Amino acid sequence: MSSGQDSLGSVAVALTPQERFEEYLQSRGLRHTEQRRFLVKLVFSRHEHFDADMLIDSLPRKGQTGYVSPATVYRTLKEFVDAGLLISFQLDGRTVYEYDYGYPQHDHLYCTRCRKLVEFQSEALSKLRDEVGAEHGFRVFDHRLIINGVCSDCSRSRRRKKRKQDLV
Amino acid sequence: MSSGQDSLGSVAVALTPQERFEEYLQSRGLRHTEQRRFLVKLVFSRHEHFDADMLIDSLPRKGQTGYVSPATVYRTLKEFVDAGLLISFQLDGRTVYEYDYGYPQHDHLYCTRCRKLVEFQSEALSKLRDEVGAEHGFRVFDHRLIINGVCSDCSRSRRRKKRKQDLV
DNA sequence: TTGTATGCAAATAATTTGCACCAAA
DNA sequence: TTTGGTGCAAATTATTTGCATACAA
Numbered sequence A, B: 001m002s003s004g005q006d007s008l009g010s011v012a013v014a015l016t017p018q019e020r021f022e023e024y025l026q027s028r029g030l031r032h033t034e035q036r037r038f039l040v041k042l043v044f045s046r047h048e049h050f051d052a053d054m055l056i057d058s059l060p061r062k063g064q065t066g067y068v069s070p071a072t073v074y075r076t077l078k079e080f081v082d083a084g085l086l087i088s089f090q091l092d093g094r095t096v097y098e099y100d101y102g103y104p105q106h107d108h109l110y111c112t113r114c115r116k117l118v119e120f121q122s123e124a125l126s127k128l129r130d131e132v133g134a135e136h137g138f139r140v141f142d143h144r145l146i147i148n149g150v151c152s153d154c155s156r157s158r159r160r161k162k163r164k165q166d167l168v
Numbered sequence C: 001t002t003g004t005a006t007g008c009a010a011a012t013a014a015t016t017t018g019c020a021c022c023a024a025a
Numbered sequence D: 001t002t003t004g005g006t007g008c009a010a011a012t013t014a015t016t017t018g019c020a021t022a023c024a025a
Helices: A017-027 A034-043 A052-057 A070-082 A123-135 A152-157 B017-027 B034-043 B052-057 B070-082 B123-135 B152-157
Strands: A086-091 A094-099 A107-111 A117-120 A139-150 B086-091 B094-099 B107-111 B117-120 B139-150
Touching: A017 A034, A017 A070, A034 A052, A034 A070, A052 A070, A052 A094, A070 A086, A070 A094, A086 A139, A123 A139, A123 B123, A123 B139, A139 B123, B017 B034, B017 B070, B034 B052, B034 B070, B052 B070, B052 B094, B070 B086, B070 B094, B086 B139, B123 B139
Parallel strands: A107 A139, B107 B139
Antiparallel strands: A086 A094, A107 A117, A139 B139, B086 B094, B107 B117
């Protein structure tokens, strides 16, 4: 499973995502290709949540330099997760990815009106999850919590401000 | 309602799921058909988690009495959720349903080895979620927590005891 | 009768995979 | 040279939807 998961605070990292990924590739005898180089640079230039489709849309079109086929995008995203650079989770049926490497463990509040994701950290939650695990004899290594509600903006305006495409 | 091998007990409810569903249908001017009657009886005869495919597989085959088409199964599952009889969540990419009506709020431990789902209740968690919501100006109405780990059986045996099909 | 429900098959949506060709190491 | 990587298109998987017909109220 994913190594280096830390439930308390952030992890000090010596390597950039690029370097970490190279290390991962080498350790498995995989190759550092132009496409992987391009994707790792693009993906780790921002911290926002995204899904495969959004990433594909943001790439250069077929024929232009930097083009990467959808199949390769899907394959590479899996490698990023394997390498511990990204984590993924399901939201409204889609697979959403987010920057993980070197960032503190956190969870999300989800506004079901405007589909905004807000991150939060909770020490109490980490403790709770370990306690619950222990009570049931589980060796716990991860958890996923999403709190659903309506954010203050939406409570105020009473209507959708953004569409699915605009964020996540 | 039939009290199965549920570990969390149940909440007192005035109506059976069947009655509750009828009420729901009437309140919306929907019809109580043979298929709905059949499905509500089948689904609420057990408390286990299931997905649409498992339910479809457990139905009589085409031509036999009790047959319900997949399309209708999907449509009916949505109605059960709408009616507050079932809740659904995503697990390993599939939509999993579970008995909700008259059943206490709870969350899950998930064994990634044998794919077993274990329920647990935590008062502290409910409190925590409301606090977090308040801190961020969210009007919270729901949450979903899954704690991933390896159950004691699997820790001991070090290998898979069950396959995906066998449970969930 | 009147509008809702159902079955069937086609349509979607999000990925995944087979395969021939390309390219790191 | 060898073996993994990529693009493309077809295949999957899980649902959803259009439509003609059947049925509950």
